[in-house]
Amino acid sequence: MDNWPLLSLVTFLPIAGVFAIMILRGNAEDVARNARWIALWTSLIDLVLSLIIWARFDPTTSDFQFVEQAEWLPQFHIAYQMGIDGISLFFVVLSAFLTPICVVASWTSIKVRVKEYMIAFLVLETLMIGMFCALDFFVFYMFFEGVLIPMFLIIGVWGGPRRVYAAFKFFLYTLLGSVLMLLAIITVYFQVGSTDIVEALNFNFDPGLQKWLWLAFFASFAVKVPMWPVHTWLPDAHVEAPTAGSVILAGVLLKMGGYGFIRFSLPMFPDASAYFTPLVYTLSVVAVIYTSLVALAQEDMKKLIAYSSVAHMGIVTMGIFTVTSEGLQGAMIQMLSHGVVSAALFLCVGVVYDRLHTREIARYGGVVNNMPKYAFCFMVFMLASVGLPGTSGFIGEFLALLGAFRVNTWVAFFATTGMILGAAYMLYLYRRVVFGVITKDDVRAMLDLNWREIVVFVPMIAVVLWMGIYPDTFLRPLQPTIGNLIESVQSARDTGHRFAAR
Amino acid sequence: MHLALPDFMAALPEIFLAAASLALLILGAFQGDKAAREIAWLAVAALVVAFALVASPLHSHGPERQVALYGLFVVDGFGAFSKMLVLIGSALTLIMAMRFNEREGIARPEYAVLVLLATTGMMMMIAANDLISLYVSLELQSLALYVVAAFHRDDRRSTEAGLKYFVLGALASGMLLYGASMVYGFAGTTSFDTLAHQFAQGGTVSIGLIIGIVLIAVGLAFKVSAVPFHMWTPDVYEGAPTPVTAFFSVAPKVAALALFVRVMVGPFGGLVAEWRQVIWFISVASMLLGAFAAINQSNIKRLMAYSSIANVGYALIGLAAGSAAGVRGILVYLAIYVFMNAGAFAVILCMRRDGKQVEGINDLAGLSRTHPALALALGIFMFSLAGIPPMAGFFAKLYVFLAAIDTHLYVLAVIGVLSSVVGAYYYLRIVKLMYFDEPAGAFDRPIGREIQAVLVISALVVFFFFAWPGLLVDGANAVAAALFTG
Numbered sequence: 001m002d003n004w005p006l007l008s009l010v011t012f013l014p015i016a017g018v019f020a021i022m023i024l025r026g027n028a029e030d031v032a033r034n035a036r037w038i039a040l041w042t043s044l045i046d047l048v049l050s051l052i053i054w055a056r057f058d059p060t061t062s063d064f065q066f067v068e069q070a071e072w073l074p075q076f077h078i079a080y081q082m083g084i085d086g087i088s089l090f091f092v093v094l095s096a097f098l099t100p101i102c103v104v105a106s107w108t109s110i111k112v113r114v115k116e117y118m119i120a121f122l123v124l125e126t127l128m129i130g131m132f133c134a135l136d137f138f139v140f141y142m143f144f145e146g147v148l149i150p151m152f153l154i155i156g157v158w159g160g161p162r163r164v165y166a167a168f169k170f171f172l173y174t175l176l177g178s179v180l181m182l183l184a185i186i187t188v189y190f191q192v193g194s195t196d197i198v199e200a201l202n203f204n205f206d207p208g209l210q211k212w213l214w215l216a217f218f219a220s221f222a223v224k225v226p227m228w229p230v231h232t233w234l235p236d237a238h239v240e241a242p243t244a245g246s247v248i249l250a251g252v253l254l255k256m257g258g259y260g261f262i263r264f265s266l267p268m269f270p271d272a273s274a275y276f277t278p279l280v281y282t283l284s285v286v287a288v289i290y291t292s293l294v295a296l297a298q299e300d301m302k303k304l305i306a307y308s309s310v311a312h313m314g315i316v317t318m319g320i321f322t323v324t325s326e327g328l329q330g331a332m333i334q335m336l337s338h339g340v341v342s343a344a345l346f347l348c349v350g351v352v353y354d355r356l357h358t359r360e361i362a363r364y365g366g367v368v369n370n371m372p373k374y375a376f377c378f379m380v381f382m383l384a385s386v387g388l389p390g391t392s393g394f395i396g397e398f399l400a401l402l403g404a405f406r407v408n409t410w411v412a413f414f415a416t417t418g419m420i421l422g423a424a425y426m427l428y429l430y431r432r433v434v435f436g437v438i439t440k441d442d443v444r445a446m447l448d449l450n451w452r453e454i455v456v457f458v459p460m461i462a463v464v465l466w467m468g469i470y471p472d473t474f475l476r477p478l479q480p481t482i483g484n485l486i487e488s489v490q491s492a493r494d495t496g497h498r499f500a501a502r
Numbered sequence: 503m504h505l506a507l508p509d510f511m512a513a514l515p516e517i518f519l520a521a522a523s524l525a526l527l528i529l530g531a532f533q534g535d536k537a538a539r540e541i542a543w544l545a546v547a548a549l550v551v552a553f554a555l556v557a558s559p560l561h562s563h564g565p566e567r568q569v570a571l572y573g574l575f576v577v578d579g580f581g582a583f584s585k586m587l588v589l590i591g592s593a594l595t596l597i598m599a600m601r602f603n604e605r606e607g608i609a610r611p612e613y614a615v616l617v618l619l620a621t622t623g624m625m626m627m628i629a630a631n632d633l634i635s636l637y638v639s640l641e642l643q644s645l646a647l648y649v650v651a652a653f654h655r656d657d658r659r660s661t662e663a664g665l666k667y668f669v670l671g672a673l674a675s676g677m678l679l680y681g682a683s684m685v686y687g688f689a690g691t692t693s694f695d696t697l698a699h700q701f702a703q704g705g706t707v708s709i710g711l712i713i714g715i716v717l718i719a720v721g722l723a724f725k726v727s728a729v730p731f732h733m734w735t736p737d738v739y740e741g742a743p744t745p746v747t748a749f750f751s752v753a754p755k756v757a758a759l760a761l762f763v764r765v766m767v768g769p770f771g772g773l774v775a776e777w778r779q780v781i782w783f784i785s786v787a788s789m790l791l792g793a794f795a796a797i798n799q800s801n802i803k804r805l806m807a808y809s810s811i812a813n814v815g816y817a818l819i820g821l822a823a824g825s826a827a828g829v830r831g832i833l834v835y836l837a838i839y840v841f842m843n844a845g846a847f848a849v850i851l852c853m854r855r856d857g858k859q860v861e862g863i864n865d866l867a868g869l870s871r872t873h874p875a876l877a878l879a880l881g882i883f884m885f886s887l888a889g890i891p892p893m894a895g896f897f898a899k900l901y902v903f904l905a906a907i908d909t910h911l912y913v914l915a916v917i918g919v920l921s922s923v924v925g926a927y928y929y930l931r932i933v934k935l936m937y938f939d940e941p942a943g944a945f946d947r948p949i950g951r952e953i954q955a956v957l958v959i960s961a962l963v964v965f966f967f968f969a970w971p972g973l974l975v976d977g978a979n980a981v982a983a984a985l986f987t988g
Contacts, residue, residue: 072971074972
């Protein structure tokens with residue numbers, strides 16, 4: 001297996017599933033059932049592949065591993081290049097982990113156009129994994145932007161009542177950011193002379209130019225993350241998207257922004273990153289506090305979790321730009337944790353939504369009485385989201401805050417306030433939905449989790465606890481990469497200062 | 503006095519096409535309307551033969567530039583590339599037209615003959631190496647196009663479109679001719695080579711010459727329907743029979759843009775600093791107007807008209823760059839544009855309900871349920887026109903933006919990408935109608951084998967372009983570089 005193009009395999013395997021689903025013929029019922037099974041098996045095999053990659057990943061080096069290269073446009077020094085390091089490894093695993101969960105979660109709740117739905121999710125999986133593996137800027141950009149197409153369709157076709165508005169807002173917001181990044185990528189290409197990401201990472205850009213390029217990349221990633229004040233597409237997209245769409249959106253798509261900051265903005269533009277750090281801190285802190293307050297006032301469960309995502313991602317951006325080993329590791333763990341936890345929370349909402357077809361918090365109450373298993377799962381994820389020690393959320397937030405504290409006490413102070421608010425809105429949500437007495441007949445009639453839902457939740461709970469109790473599994477492969485990143489940023493900044501002094 | 507044979511060999515494809523159109527005209531005159539389909543297929547065959555002739559080394563001495571017919575005519579890689587695109591565009595749209603014309607009762611042999619004549623004119627335009635041959639070939643093309651626009655002669659909209667096109671087109675030709683006479687008056691020659699030689703030295707140029715160049719640019723901007731000379735486009739596109747609109751949006755556009763490039767970087771190449779701002783402005787204006795004006799359109803043909811205006815704006819970015827990279831960008835853009843547009847119009851031609859052609863955008867509602875394959879194809883074309891990877895349209899935009907950044911035209915590039923986001927809105931609106939909305943009723947079936955073929959070919963090209971971009975890009979790269987060194 002040593003010579004297998006594992007990354008291409010894990011990236012493009014879902015496409016094989018797409019072709020298999022496409023050729024399905026017969027009556028609608030059979031086609032729908034077969035499409036579900038094909039999608040499930042494809043994504044499960046892909047998950048196994050990604051786990052194999054993790055097992056074979058060498059955690060002692062910061063170099064890119066499993067590197068693949070193929071000619072694409074040799075005249076322009078543009079090549080198909082794949083490779084992963086500690087940073088991208090977990091995002092690949094995360095994407096492969098969430099896709100089968102999405103398929104299972106949509107098993108019965110999606111009833112129309114099942115075939116197209118499964119195709120959209122498999123295509124989405126290919127694009128997400130490909131984006132995290134790409135080591136060439138144009139390959140990266142194609143995956144990065146290609147994600148918009150299936151997501152646009154998922155929101156627009158299977159979404160809620162205001163789905164058209166939400167789908168357009170999502171698409172145009174993200175596109176606006178990406179096209180500016182495209183121009184920056186082209187400029188980088190002319191500076192470096194090729195679109196090789198590794199080469200660009202080791203290239204010293206002129207400090208004046210860095211600022212412009214940083215801003216252009218920022219435009220794209222800030223929208224993706226999303227940072228305040230360009231986060232407004234997120235609540236709309238989440239509320240209107242089908243449950244599995246929200247899961248992928250919160251679980252993986254938001255991480256593309258954070259990944260971009262770590263992969264590109266920091267190492268390529270170290271001086272500009274230093275220059276703009278106060279801006280990022282400000283936006284992050286505003287995001288943490290402001291969106292937490294907004295979340296407190298929400299009537300809609302999905303909207304509340306969407307706002308909490310913005311707050312959690314604020315911690316991530318703050319952690320990244322501390323450029324400390326704690327901050328970056330915290331940001332990474334926070335992203336992974338949020339990827340699982342918020343995905344699970346959206347699934348929790350989906351569970352009750354499937355039964356009552358409303359997401360209004362006030363319509364529920366006392367669910368614990370007739371749905372104890374559900375109440376337990378919801379509690380685990382709620383506490384992980386709050387950052388209870390022993391859960392994944394704690395590790396991420398704690399490390400990120402530690403990093404921030406070392407660099408800037410005030411930022412850490414304000415971010416911590418946001419976390420207190422976070423506990424407030426999550427507990428408040430939990431109390432209103434789960435506790436109390438049942439006053440409504442339709443709530444009383446709700447059934448507890450069925451086996452399919454349990455199958456979805458159990459692995460997610462396991463991951464959340466594992467990450468919280470023994471985070472070293474996840475931190476070890478990260479450390480060399482992050483250490484190397486910090487070193488290169490610091491040395492580049494030092495030479496930059498020397499240039500300035502001279 | 504003798505004419506050496508190789509002189510004519512250089513123009514072999516054009517000569518063949520002209521002869522073929524005359525032969526088909528005679529055939530049509532004898533056979534009458536019942537032979538319309540056969541003659542259309544023969545015309546397609548003639549286009550294919552002409553394509554082979556252009557591609558073969560028969561009429562030129564290898565890839566290098568060759569001037570023939572007493573300096574009026576030039577054969578080079580750039581020309582061959584553009585001619586092939588024109589021929590593909592003409593052939594695809596001619597195939598699409600057959601069934602439509604039969605249904606509408608306008609299946610006459612003259613249609614194919616006129617398309618062939620127009621194509622001959624376009625090929626000569628691309629090969630023009632003198633202001634006089636430029637004008638003559640442009641008129642050959644335009645006159646044929648005026649007639650084709652009014653081909654549905656019993657239809658008020660079609661005749662109106664033809665008349666409008668004719669009057670405004672004549673005005674543009676007049677301006678171009680006036681510009682050419684100014685250039686001749688101040689420079690003393692009409693030959694591109696001599697002009698290029700004169701301006702290569704740089705130095706100051708008289709104001710009269712500048713006016714001449716600008717007037718020529720205006721005439722050409724009209725032909726490519728760039729803002730502010732675009733007014734005819736929506737009306738003509740809407741009024742003309744749909745296959746004619748498809749034809750207009752593809753072949754003449756390629757030819758006129760190729761001619762634009764030829765004139766600007768050839769004879770006036772030394773004056774790029776003088777005309778760049780003009781092109782810059784038309785490019786920006788076209789992109790913005792194309793993006794914003796299309797938002798409110800409810801007729802799909804009008805929408806495609808504004809879309810084509812915006813697309814010309816993007817292609818002109820490459821001309822504004824005025825470099826080999828820019829010309830490469832234009833060629834890549836045009837090649838992809840031919841397939842995107844031919845495909846999109848093939849779908850529009852399928853929009854028939856109860857035996858009647860419908861053109862409202864809302865008629866596409868729910869197409870993904872009533873006709874999933876058609877919806878998928880149009881979806882691919884729309885995402886491609888919006889420039890979303892991995893569709894071919896992304897590469898089209900990528901290469902012109904590469905050229906713009908290379909020449910440090912940052913503002914132009916930023917305006918370009920921003921207007922492409924605005925443009926994405928209306929392309930997405932069509933996707934939304936097809937996929938998100940409830941069906942408005944099915945279209946008539948079957949859609950016809952010819953159209954199916956065009957659809958499949960264009961969709962495959964547009965979708966799978968990303969896998970082998972080198973096939974096209976390397977070719978465009980080579981001929982664009984040759985245009986500047988040769």
